[in-house]
Each structure stands twice: as C-alpha cells, then as structure tokens.
Amino acid sequence: MKALLKIAFASAWNRRATLGLAIAAIALSVTMLLGVERSRLAARAAFAQSVSGTDLVVGARTSPVQLMLYAVFRLGEATNNIRWSSAEALAKRPGVAWTIPLSLGDSHRGFAVLGTSTGYFEHFRYGYRRPLVVAEGRAFSGTVDGVFEAVVGAEVARSLQYAIGQRITLSHGSGGEGLTEHADKPFTIVGILAPTGTPVDRTVHISLQAIEAIHLDWQGGAPIPGLVIAPDVVRKFDLTPKTITAVLVGLDQRGAVFRAQREINEFDGEPLLAVLPGVALDQLWQVVGIVERTLLAVSALVLVVGLAGLVAVVLASLNERRRELAILRSVGAGPRHIAALLVAESVGATVLGTAAALALLAGLSLLAGPWLQGQFGSAPAPGVSGVGEWKLIGLVLAAGLVAGVLPAWRACRLSLSDGLTPRL
Template sequence: MKAIIKLAVNSAWARRQTLIIVLFSIALSTAVLLAVERVRTDARASFTQSVSGVDLVVGARTSPVQLMLYAVFHTGNATQNIRIDNVERLATHPDVAWAIPLSLGDSHQGFPVLGTTPQYFSHLRYGLQQPLFFAKGKSFGGTVDTVFEAVIGHQVAKTLGYTIGDKITLSHGMQTLGPEHADKPFRVVGILAPTGTPIDRTVHVSLEAITAVHLDWMGGVPLPGVKIPAEHVRKFDLRPQDITAILIGLNSRSTVFKLQRHINNDPGEPLLAVMPGVALDELWQTLTMVENLLLLVSSLVVIVGLAGLTATLMAGLTERRRELAILRALGAGPRDLFLMLTAEGIFITVLGIALGYVLLAVGITSLAPLLQSQFGIVVLQRLPTYNEWWLIGAILLTGLVASLLPGWRAWRISLADGLTPRY
C-alpha cells in the first residue's frame, strides 16, 4: 500500500502543472464554503448581540419582534408610547442597575433620530461587550442649556459629510421630505466610531430636545399662529411626557425572569419586557432561507471544483494509457491501478482542503476589522466548529467519490489497449 501511495504522489508531481490549477480550484471552493459557514455562524452571533449588556427591552404591549425592530434597529413604528414615569419607577427597582429611555419618531435626511440620555453612550454595548467610542467630539450635554446638541453615527457623518460644529435640522416623522423643525437647528458635537450596528445610522439627541422641537406642534402638525423660537424653549418644562422604549441593565442576570414577569404583569400600564438575545434570535429565524441558499450555492462551487478534478484525471488517462500498461506489465494488477488513481484524487482533495483552510485564516485576518466596522460582524480566528468539521468531511467524501471514476476507468484499461493505443 505504501508503494501505491508513493507512486500516486510521484505521478501527481510529474503532472503538477495541470494539477496545481485543480488544487487551487478545490482550495478556493473549500475556502468559500467554510467562509460562508463561518460568516453565517458569526453573523448570527453578532446579530443577536446588536445590543449587548442590555438585559431587558421594555415597550408598549406588542410582539417581541416588532419591539426589537423599532427599539434596537430604529425601523417601523411603535404601536403606542409609554409614560415617562415607567423609567423612574423601573430605575429605582432594587434589581435594576440602570434604565435608559428611548424616544423615536423624527428623522434627518432619512436617518432616524433617537432621543435619549447621555448615559446611553456609557452603558450601551455591542458585539462582544464592546463600548461605544467617539471618533470625534463628545456626548451631548443633556441639560436645558445644551438642548440643541446632537451626536451622529458614523454612517450619518460619512454619507452627509458632517463634521463637528455643523448645523442640522430634524424632520417630523420618518419621511425624507417630511415637515422640518427648521426654526430649531442642532449643532453636531460628537461623531461615534463605526460599530456596524443601527447606531451608525442614527442621530442622537436629548429627550429634552425632542420635547423642545415639538412645543409648538400638536397632533403631528404645527399649531397655527404659534411660534416658539429656539432661544425661548428653555423657559418651558422640557421633561417628556412619554417615550418609546426603555433599555434596562440588571445588577444580576439571575433576576431577569423575575423582573420580566413583574413588568409584563404590571397592572398600571400594558407593558412588554423582552430579552434582546431571545427576540433577536427569533427575528434571525426569518433569514433561514437566505442562509440555506448561501450554503447551497457554496456547496455547488465545491462540487464544480471536484468535478474539475474528475475531468482532469479522466482526460489524463488517455495520455497515461501506455504508463498504466507498463505498470501492468511490471506486475501491477487492476486493483493496484484503481487504488493508485483513487489515492491520487484523494491526495489532491486533502491538499486542496488544507490550502483552503489556510486561505480562510488569511482572509479572516485581513477582512475581520472591515467586517466588524462596516457590517458589525465579529469573525474570530478559531479551530473548526462541529459544523465546519462536518463540511470538511463532506468535501473529502465528495472528493473520494469524484476519484472513484478515474480509478474505475484505469482498472478497465487492458494491457493490450495500453500497448497498442487507438487514436
């Protein structure tokens, strides 16, 4: 058996120019398949960690998925708002470490505007418990004197070309061309570093700012004959009456179910408390079809690569008929020729898998920072997972099957056919 393997290796080396192309085809196919699986797995983990460090998201009674869509991804509309008193009541609960209110509804150039408190930037995490950083500037003040300050996400600054000190105005509602609060401009005081999450596409202002721009509005339209200049808003009580949602962090994760039941059974106001990871995992299930389609396409790429191996070995048999005949004349049996051709194909497949995994590791090292900053996908270097080992085994098995046909064909070639080939 050792002689057959050595012969297969030497035979492959003698035809290395042709087989190197096949080798790289298998390697690229393997790298693509494993990359899709790695990105799929890590993208799911990153998606469920769009907000990490948040134990509960609280909003008006609705579906958990809808609550996460508008509270975390700032898309869609809340069924209704909740009273601001809930923030103060939950913040004083003995199990709660912090509670951050969120107010949504306005926009700027198609980007959502989020009203919150400065604690949002210190408590919120994303990915693997990564904190928010300011690429430029600082947080808005959150006081009456700094009411018209705004912090913008990385994508907002990049798309609209904003920098520190620029003036922006908010639009009422989420329509790009909706009515503007043009008489109350905001000054950009901070630009967040890229996170690859919805934070990048959000304009952040204080809760008091949301109240200030709507002092002379009612029912979604400006009050006729009423105009309150920006310099006069400080004379009014800017404490909001209601908000959209609340982010809650607990002193201990062990109390999350108890507090969730307490909030969901609150007799005062119909509220819904959801655990972000569970709700986001449920939301991800809607993308299962896309995941399966990507795996199918990458699997077809692998099959095409291994089909090229079969075609190359089969095509080479015509040129090697005399070589095989000489081996028969020297005492090699049909079984030996079958094993030699099969071993040759398996050898190329194993080398292709190994090279493909090296390409995957190099690709992760090179592209991981870009994937995290632009798409929020944290892709890590690690040993193959169970699913990846299963895919590697499937590639090896497919390579074995692809190698059996040339081996069977070599077994069929007779000694006389090799010595007197027909062209």
C-alpha cells in the same frame, strides 16, 4: 502503500499543470464555502450582540420581534408609546440597576433619530459587552442649556461627511420623501461615535428634552398654524417627556430576570411587554436566516463544480495514461492498486486545495479583519471557527474521495491488452 503513493506523486507531478488548475478550482471553491460559513457565524454573532448587557427591553404591548425591530434596529414604527411615568416607575423598581429610555419617530436624511438620556453612553453595550466610544468630540450634555446638541453614529458621519460643530436639522417622521423639517430648531454636532457595526452607526442621538423641544409647537403630528417657538425660548418650558418608545433595563442580578419580566408584563399602570433580547433576536434570526442557507447552498454548488472539474481532469488524463496503467498491471499491480492510485490522487488534490483555501482565508482574515470589524462590527476568525467548519472540511475531503471513484472504476476496466496495444 508507500511505493504506491510515490508513484501517485510522480504521476501527478508529470501532469502538474492541468492538475494544478483543478487544485486551484477546488481551493477557490472551498474558500467560498468556508468563507460563507465564517461570515455567517460572524454576522449571526454581531446580529445577536447588537445589544448586550441589557437584561430586558420594555415597550408597549406588541410582539417581541416587533419590539426588537424598532427599539434596537430602528426598523418599522412602534404600535404605541409608553408613559414617562411608567419608565420612571421601572427605574425605581427593586433590583433594577439602570434604565435607558428610548424615544423614536423622527429622522434625518434617512437616518433614525434617537432621543435618550446620558445614561445611554454609560450603560449601552454591544458585541461582547463593548461600550460606546466617542471617537471625536463628546457626548451631549443632556442639560437644558445643551438641548440642541447631537451625537451622530459613524455611518451617518461618513455618509453625509459631517464634522464636529456642523449644524443639522431633523425631520418629523421616519423614512420617505416629503417629510416636514424642524427647520427652525437646528442641532449642533458635538460628538461622532466610533464604528460599532450595529444600528448605532446609523443613528442621530439627541436628548429626550430635545425631542420635546422640537415638538413644542406641534400637535397631532403637524405644526400648529401661526405658532412658532424660537430655540432660545424653549428652555423656559418644561421639557420633561410625556411618552417614550421603549426602555432598556439592566438588573443588579441577572438571575432575577424572569421574575422581573413577569412582574413588568403584569404592570398595573399600563400594558407593557418585557422581552429578553437574546430570545427575541434568536426568533428574529429565524426570519432572516433563509439568506444564510441560500448562500451556503450556492457555495456548495460551486464546490460541486470544482470537484466535477477534478473528475473531468482525471478522466481526461486516463486516455494518456493507458500505457502507464497497463505497465503497472503487467508488473503485478492489481485492479485495487490501480483504483487506490487514482483515489489517492483525487484525495491528495482535494487536501491540497483545502489547505490552500485555509491559508488564503487566514491571510484574508488577518489583512481585512480590522477593517471589517470597524465597518461592520464583526470579522471572520482567521482559524477554523468551530465544529461546524470541521464538519464542512470533512465533507469536502469525503467528496474528494468520492470524486476519485469514477476515474478509478474507469481505469480498472481498461484491460492489459488494450493498454499495451498501439492505437492507430
């Protein structure tokens, strides 16, 4: 076997140019396949950890997926709001450590506006329980004096080129053109959050009092004709919110989450829905998971093309190697030795291509990982990410073994006399 491997290496080295191209094609194919797999796992982890450390998300009675879409991802609109008195009752329930009220419905140049409390910056977590970090400036004060302060996410600041101290105006409603602006009540940017790779980056954060302040002279979703309340006057009004969109709830003991969920779902004050973020996000991922399966299928097809190129290279070289193979037959090599020679060549090329792909992925992860983490909140791991990736590597090597079978079968059919007879 050792002698056979030496012969296989010598033969492959003699054809290193063409075989090298086949190895490069395999390396790029495997890089794409494993890159998609790692990106898929990283994206799924980031998706599932858009909010972490939150035990329950509470909103008006609707489907769990819809509640997560608008409360966490700022997509769609709430079917109904919940009363502020209900949110206060939730905060006072035994076993509740903290609550974060959320009020949605307004926007700023295509980005969602979120009204919340200062507890948002203290308790909200994403990823592996990572806290929000104010990269520039500070969080809004949440007081009446600082009612027109805003904190913008990293993507908002980057896309619109905002800086600390800049004044902005908000629009009534979310998305689309022709929205009515709250032009008479501008906000001052006092903070810019560090990138998280979550919907936080695409959000303008203001206080709950600010939500009430900009709607004092509105009724039924439209400004009241002839009534304009100046910004310096709004502080004289009671700015306690009447309704909010949802509440994030953190418990003292996570083991009590199911009991708390059941009690909130049976709340007497109004119909409420409490969902476990992890369960709802898994359901939501099933809806959008078709994209990852499509990418994996495309990557698998690219790998098949790369292996087909290897088969083509080996088959094309058989005509040039007929004399070489015939000489091996003449000195005692049987059909199984010839077959083993070609299969070893195919497997060796696949192993080299896979090793090159792993090295390339590791290099790309180390170089681009910090940037990807900052921009998207997740980055593929530099090493083999799990059992699933090992299975893919095993399938690639098995495919390389199978790819060597056809050339081996073709070589075994070449007769000794055919290989030694000169062809005119």
